[in-house]
Amino acid sequence: MGFSSVQALVDAELAGQTWYSTWRKSPSQVSTIGVWFDLSMSPGNPVPQYYAATPLVGAPMSYSDEQGLMVGRNVAPATKHLKRVTVMTATATALPMPMMLLDYLFYYPFIDEGSTDEQLLDNTQSLTRYADGEGVQVMAVSVAGRTGGQTFQFSYTNSDGVAGRTSQTVIENAVSVNGSIVTSDRANANARGPFVPLQAGDTGVRSIESVTMNGADVGLFALVLVKPLAQLSLRGIDAPVEVNYLTDFGQLPTIVDDAYLNFIACPSGSLAATALHGDVTVVWN
Numbered sequence: 285m286g287f288s289s290v291q292a293l294v295d296a297e298l299a300g301q302t303w304y305s306t307w308r309k310s311p312s313q314v315s316t317i318g319v320w321f322d323l324s325m326s327p328g329n330p331v332p333q334y335y336a337a338t339p340l341v342g343a344p345m346s347y348s349d350e351q352g353l354m355v356g357r358n359v360a361p362a363t364k365h366l367k368r369v370t371v372m373t374a375t376a377t378a379l380p381m382p383m384m385l386l387d388y389l390f391y392y393p394f395i396d397e398g399s400t401d402e403q404l405l406d407n408t409q410s411l412t413r414y415a416d417g418e419g420v421q422v423m424a425v426s427v428a429g430r431t432g433g434q435t436f437q438f439s440y441t442n443s444d445g446v447a448g449r450t451s452q453t454v455i456e457n458a459v460s461v462n463g464s465i466v467t468s469d470r471a472n473a474n475a476r477g478p479f480v481p482l483q484a485g486d487t488g489v490r491s492i493e494s495v496t497m498n499g500a501d502v503g504l505f506a507l508v509l510v511k512p513l514a515q516l517s518l519r520g521i522d523a524p525v526e527v528n529y530l531t532d533f534g535q536l537p538t539i540v541d542d543a544y545l546n547f548i549a550c551p552s553g554s555l556a557a558t559a560l561h562g563d564v565t566v567v568w569n
Contacts (some may be wrong), residue, residue, distance in 0.1 A: 286365045286534055286536060286552025286569050293367075293530065293567060301568045302367075303356030308561040309547070313461045315378075315555040318479040322425045322508075323560070324388065324546035325463035330354070332470060334462075335506035339394035341406040342491070345544040352388070355566045358541035364568040365529075365536035369516060371562040373525035378551035378558050380519045384478070385537075387511040389413055389420065390546040392492060397430055397456070397501040405507075407491045413540045414511050417443035417490035420559050421479040422451070423548070424467055429460025430503030438495045438507065440478070443488030448479075452481040456501070465548065466505050478548055479510075513537040513545070524562065 296302065297507075305559045308426040311326040311479065314415045325332050333350045337343040347354075355364065389412075392405050414420055420443065441447045442461050449520070457469035469475035482489065492507055514537050536558045539545070545564075 295355035311555040320465040377553040417488040428504040432458025434499040
């Protein structure tokens, strides 16, 4: 993807059309086994962000504003692609651990779990990447803890531009740690994964118009629009996990200019004091 042949990719690298950078995250949060966690809220490099903006007002995310993984300069009209990712740790507590690399696009901050009124969201701003919404998913990230067990759903516009669509109703976990993804919970058979399921037949989201809690709780969360780019799994401390998207998959994920990239992870134990580090390599045509 993005290159006419393997030789064209090699030629681009030899011409200097590539970028290599390292990253390191050292979570301080005591995360929960089997609950997906948003590493963008953890200390390290890149610096953490906390979904802090005007309540219920949609805010775009980008490297130029929030930083994120460094993947080099903007290259349009060329296209940039992810060639390789490595991840490693010297701490086995949280392993094995699936991870996803996401492009964080947009968020709606401070959804109030204590209100059962329909909470209307402000879409004065809109997506600046993947504007058609195709493949864009929604995750609910905790920014203030809850008791748990309540359900919610949201009304949204899908990737075909059809408004008034309704997500599936999802149940919240009881995890009070900031950065936990509210809808994931290995202990609850009715819980979901990191992303809120959409109405049947929909394949993406352009915007969210409102959120409704079906029962009052304490706590706050942000609804975050993301584009999943890549998956990998860290299994042990004896060697790093390395994914080369050319040799392993024959397809290189596209990275849009000014993308805010970061990871989510599903630990098998607490992430607290688990230093994660690695590198990324990108190349453009």
